[in-house]
Amino acid sequence: ADREANFLRNPRAWNDGSGRAGPNITGSDDIGFLRALIDQASRQYGIDRKRVYVSGFSSGSSMTQRVGLEMTGEIAAIAPAAGDLFGKRANLPRGLPVLMMVGDADPLAPWEGGEVVIPMWGSRSAPRPPFRTNPEAWAAMDECRDKADSRPYEGVRLTRWTACRDKVEVAFYVVEGMGHHWPGSERGPLMERNSGPSKNPFRAVDLIWDFFRRWSLP
Numbered sequence: 147a148d149r150e151a152n153f154l155r156n157p158r159a160w161n162d163g164s165g166r167a168g169p170n171i172t173g174s175d176d177i178g179f180l181r182a183l184i185d186q187a188s189r190q191y192g193i194d195r196k197r198v199y200v201s202g203f204s205s206g207s208s209m210t211q212r213v214g215l216e217m218t219g220e221i222a223a224i225a226p227a228a229g230d231l232f233g234k235r236a237n238l239p240r241g242l243p244v245l246m247m248v249g250d251a252d253p254l255a256p257w258e259g260g261e262v263v264i265p266m267w268g269s270r271s272a273p274r275p276p277f278r279t280n281p282e283a284w285a286a287m288d289e290c291r292d293k294a295d296s297r298p299y300e301g302v303r304l305t306r307w308t309a310c311r312d313k314v315e316v317a318f319y320v321v322e323g324m325g326h327h328w329p330g331s332e333r334g335p336l337m338e339r340n341s342g343p344s345k346n347p348f349r350a351v352d353l354i355w356d357f358f359r360r361w362s363l364p
Contacts, residue, residue, distance in 0.1 A: 162208035163232035166272065176209060177216055184220070196363040201225035201354055203328045204254070208232055211280075218242050223314075223361040225354040228255045228326055231280045235287060240364070241312030244284045245357040247350065248277055249324025253342050257320075281305065281318035288314055299347040312364075317357065321345055329353075 147170040151158050159167050161176040180200075187193050200221055202210040207229025214224045215233045223243035250257045259276035285293070290307035298304050301323065307316040325342020327333060330349030338344060 159205040160202070160209035160212075162205050162229070163212045164205075164208060164230070165232075177213070180213060181217070181220070194362075195220075197222050197361075199223050199225070199358045199361075201227070201358075202229065203227045204229050204326065211284075214242055214244065214284075219363075222363050223358050225357060226280075227328060227350060228252055230255065230274060230277065231283055235283055238287050238311075241288045241310050241314035242284070243314040243357070243361045244281070244288070244316045245319070245354060246281045246284070246317070247319040247321065247329070247353075249321045249327060249342070249345070251323050251342050252277070252326045254326045281307075281316055285310070285316045288316055290316060301345065302347050314361070319353070321347055 149156050159171055161167075161171050161174045165172055184193075184195075184198055188195055198221055200210045200213045201224065202208075204227075207226035208231070209229075210224050210226040211229070211231045212233050213221060215236050215238075218238050218240055221242070223245070225245040225247075227247045228249070248255055248257070254262055255277045256262060256274055257277050259274050262272055262274045285307040288307070288310040290310035292309040293305065293307050296304045296306070301321065303320040303322065305318045305320075310316065321329060323343060324345040327341060327344040328350050329346050330351060333341075333344050
């Protein structure tokens with residue numbers, strides 16, 4: 147924490163439940179931090195506490211899913227991208243709307259799982275479950291009964307689970323041939339080299355906001 151941030155040698159990461167980083171991260175109360183941040187935003191800006199949303203990429207995606215498990219009653223919806231669900235499956239107090247996205251050529255969040263070489267933290271190898279099981283887990287926790295597939299954009303597969311608890315839904319976008327990237331963002335050579343090919347079939351921020359705006363806490 148006392149050294150300059152660096153993508154490869156000293157990356158910033160969330161305490162996302164994976165236990166894969168050092169004690170400065172695993173000892174951090176990031177759930178408490180986010181609650182304090184929401185409280186401050188409420189005091190300072192008068193935000194609508196029924197319409198608070200969380201999204202994140204990579205480690206931020208895993209942290210977003212930890213928030214979904216531990217702050218279900220405080221968050222209206224979540225949108226994790228290219229990061230695993232590390233926490234234990236839970237009996238949620240309410241249905242939680244979830245939008246998830248990933249590239250099926252992501253070397254750090256592999257579609258079929260397997261050993262992943264993490265370029266940070268000394269190029270450490272770590273096993274990963276199939277990424278496709280992450281949205282399935284959320285659909286199970288939301289007690290969804292119906293499932294349908296479609297192609298909303300060229301090169302994009304969408305699986306949507308509906309008829310879920312509290313009328314929520316789980317949407318899973320898969321970008322064919324994309325690596326570890328956030329669609330619609332700028333990528334430098336370092337990201338391309340370590341994270342696989344990039345694609346922009348849509349702008350993730352627009353897709354996520356169109357999903358978020360539909361949901362609020364009861």
